Amino acid sequence: MELDAKIPSGPIEKKWDKHRFEMKLVNPANKRKFRILVVGSGLAGASAAATLAELGYEVDCFCFQDSPRRAHSIAAQGGINAAKNYQNDGDSVYRLFYDTVKGGDYRAREANVYRLSQVSVDIIDQCVAQGVPFAREYGGMLTNRSFGGAQVSRTFYARGQTGQQLLLGAYSALNRMIDAGKVTMHPRTEMLDVVLVDGHARGLITRNLITGEISRWAGDAVILATGGYGNVFYLSTNAKGSNVTSAFRAYKKGAGFANPCFTQIHPTCIPVSGDYQSKLTLMSESLRNDGRVWVPSNPEDARAPNEIPESERDYYLERRYPSFGNLVPRDVAARAAKKECDEGRGVGSTGLSVYLDFAAAIERDGRDQIEDRYGNLFEMYERITGESPYRQPMRIYPAVHYTMGGLWVDYNLMSNIPGLHVLGEANFSDHGANRLGASALMQGLADGYFVIPYTLGHYLATGWQGKVATDHPEFDKAEEEVKAKVEKLMGIGGRTPVDVFHRELGQIMWDHCGMARNREGLQKALQLIPELRERFWNDVAVPGDSMELNPWLEKAGRVADFLEFGEIMCHDALDREESCGGHFREEYQTDEGEALRDDENYAYGAVWEYQGPDAAPKLNKEELSFEYVKLTTRSYK
Numbered sequence: 001m002e003l004d005a006k007i008p009s010g011p012i013e014k015k016w017d018k019h020r021f022e023m024k025l026v027n028p029a030n031k032r033k034f035r036i037l038v039v040g041s042g043l044a045g046a047s048a049a050a051t052l053a054e055l056g057y058e059v060d061c062f063c064f065q066d067s068p069r070r071a072h073s074i075a076a077q078g079g080i081n082a083a084k085n086y087q088n089d090g091d092s093v094y095r096l097f098y099d100t101v102k103g104g105d106y107r108a109r110e111a112n113v114y115r116l117s118q119v120s121v122d123i124i125d126q127c128v129a130q131g132v133p134f135a136r137e138y139g140g141m142l143t144n145r146s147f148g149g150a151q152v153s154r155t156f157y158a159r160g161q162t163g164q165q166l167l168l169g170a171y172s173a174l175n176r177m178i179d180a181g182k183v184t185m186h187p188r189t190e191m192l193d194v195v196l197v198d199g200h201a202r203g204l205i206t207r208n209l210i211t212g213e214i215s216r217w218a219g220d221a222v223i224l225a226t227g228g229y230g231n232v233f234y235l236s237t238n239a240k241g242s243n244v245t246s247a248f249r250a251y252k253k254g255a256g257f258a259n260p261c262f263t264q265i266h267p268t269c270i271p272v273s274g275d276y277q278s279k280l281t282l283m284s285e286s287l288r289n290d291g292r293v294w295v296p297s298n299p300e301d302a303r304a305p306n307e308i309p310e311s312e313r314d315y316y317l318e319r320r321y322p323s324f325g326n327l328v329p330r331d332v333a334a335r336a337a338k339k340e341c342d343e344g345r346g347v348g349s350t351g352l353s354v355y356l357d358f359a360a361a362i363e364r365d366g367r368d369q370i371e372d373r374y375g376n377l378f379e380m381y382e383r384i385t386g387e388s389p390y391r392q393p394m395r396i397y398p399a400v401h402y403t404m405g406g407l408w409v410d411y412n413l414m415s416n417i418p419g420l421h422v423l424g425e426a427n428f429s430d431h432g433a434n435r436l437g438a439s440a441l442m443q444g445l446a447d448g449y450f451v452i453p454y455t456l457g458h459y460l461a462t463g464w465q466g467k468v469a470t471d472h473p474e475f476d477k478a479e480e481e482v483k484a485k486v487e488k489l490m491g492i493g494g495r496t497p498v499d500v501f502h503r504e505l506g507q508i509m510w511d512h513c514g515m516a517r518n519r520e521g522l523q524k525a526l527q528l529i530p531e532l533r534e535r536f537w538n539d540v541a542v543p544g545d546s547m548e549l550n551p552w553l554e555k556a557g558r559v560a561d562f563l564e565f566g567e568i569m570c571h572d573a574l575d576r577e578e579s580c581g582g583h584f585r586e587e588y589q590t591d592e593g594e595a596l597r598d599d600e601n602y603a604y605g606a607v608w609e610y611q612g613p614d615a616a617p618k619l620n621k622e623e624l625s626f627e628y629v630k631l632t633t634r635s636y637k
Helices: 012-022 043-055 093-103 110-129 162-179 245-252 285-289 316-320 330-342 359-365 367-385 440-462 473-490 498-513 519-539 551-575
Strands: 035-039 058-062 183-186 189-197 200-208 214-218 221-224 263-269 292-296 354-357 394-403 420-422 604-609 618-623
Touching: 012 093, 012 110, 035 043, 035 200, 043 058, 043 162, 043 183, 043 440, 058 189, 093 110, 110 440, 162 183, 162 440, 189 214, 189 245, 189 473, 200 221, 200 473, 214 473, 221 245, 221 440, 245 420, 245 551, 263 285, 263 330, 285 367, 292 316, 292 330, 316 330, 330 354, 330 394, 359 367, 420 440, 473 551, 498 519, 498 551, 519 551, 551 604
Parallel strands: 035 058, 035 221, 058 183, 221 420
Antiparallel strands: 189 200, 200 214, 263 394, 292 354, 354 394, 604 618
């Protein structure tokens, strides 16, 4: 596998401008001759589809939801980063770049991160022009708040529904292009394979989730913007429909999958309350601006939180990390919460939660101010738990949230398969081993609005292979493979529901490849997952018919992919004998329990290559160089 990152030469602050000038262009008249297939309609997919259509391309956009409006991007709560320095507190493009590389524990590609920081300032202007109702100061200026991993306020927000408001902006731009006839929207349609012609991505095979019809789509390039794979753990903050299928099917066609073990455990989630749950609920990281995290100093203290005096509380993040306090990065905060609970100081009926307390903030700023900032989040918490954060502390515990790994892409956001571009959470490029809060929305919109319109044109101007129709033999082959898999799932006739297998896989992953991993556990997982997969293919129950609405068939296909993908994650975690960011190997930690990196041997992107069924994947490496951010032990003390 060739991994040419295509990073432009020159000083980092000039790379993107230089590259934009040097890339080949497609003239406006010729853009109308090209058809682009965009899979996904969240922030990355909707912004890309709308922007490319605005430029003149013909675009087909596919989503498995009933509307692009339902993409999981709406679930993002706390904000979006941008280096505007409106607070005049020392922020800059370079500081955002530095914080992101450091926050990712030095496992991201510098050039991509700097570009992300550069275009962040344009994203806010774009979104304001679209009518996104960002919070404002009394005088009308946009306001900011702080997020973990930064000592400046650079996060723009719309109460606790920033993702929803940003998606409405992208959705309006997408609808405008649908109305203009430049985008054809295909809802309730799931991508089941990518079609390669002469090694280039030239089409898709999809299934209509209402009728079951299998269809072929030919285009001049393919864009995957399909989100992350956190639902491999079964319980996560992701929407239940979120899955790995599109990216995994591309992987099986030869696309490299990079750093799959880099998964983010968000520290601020509503704790698990029973075996009946099908997903978990995120409480925005923005709450850690005003909420103070603590546990009782005495592990045996069973009093209600309001009855425990200040002198008997341990504000452990403030104690352990005096510089950043409650605003340490997510991986640090999550491991710290786990440590407190493992040592017996957890609260609640399960002992698997810690307190997030707003009493001091309410006393300082007044209830009205806190309600203005977090009202919808407090309401959501109370509806789920029956407890009011205005009267008693929230209870929170870490949960699977974001995935930093994804399909490998070069500086142009193109995978190692020519013509296959990957945007947003579906790629690996910007966050290293840990994503800073409020940077997911930033990356999705940066990729869709400001990067892919340039780099896609360069591919079409330099690497395009000519028109391809759906009667090409490669489409025949891909469609036959998809139909054979559907028929195989429908023909098993087992007795065990799909969710039973998914839940068992999730437990294996959480126990052995979750917040903490070790060699013995990962080796055990690599033994258990194939056994579970064999049982799945012999006993999964898929009732109904394939030529109708059949959610069991949808789930079965996605879980089948998770059952293979989970193994790749474990291989990656086992091979990376260091701790960094969201990847915490228990064998590699400091005396204080912090991550212990091995920069001499593991400063690379681990890119896994498919080797066929029942064969271990092959490891390829993209070596990372750090010219502008010096490799140091990450410290937030």
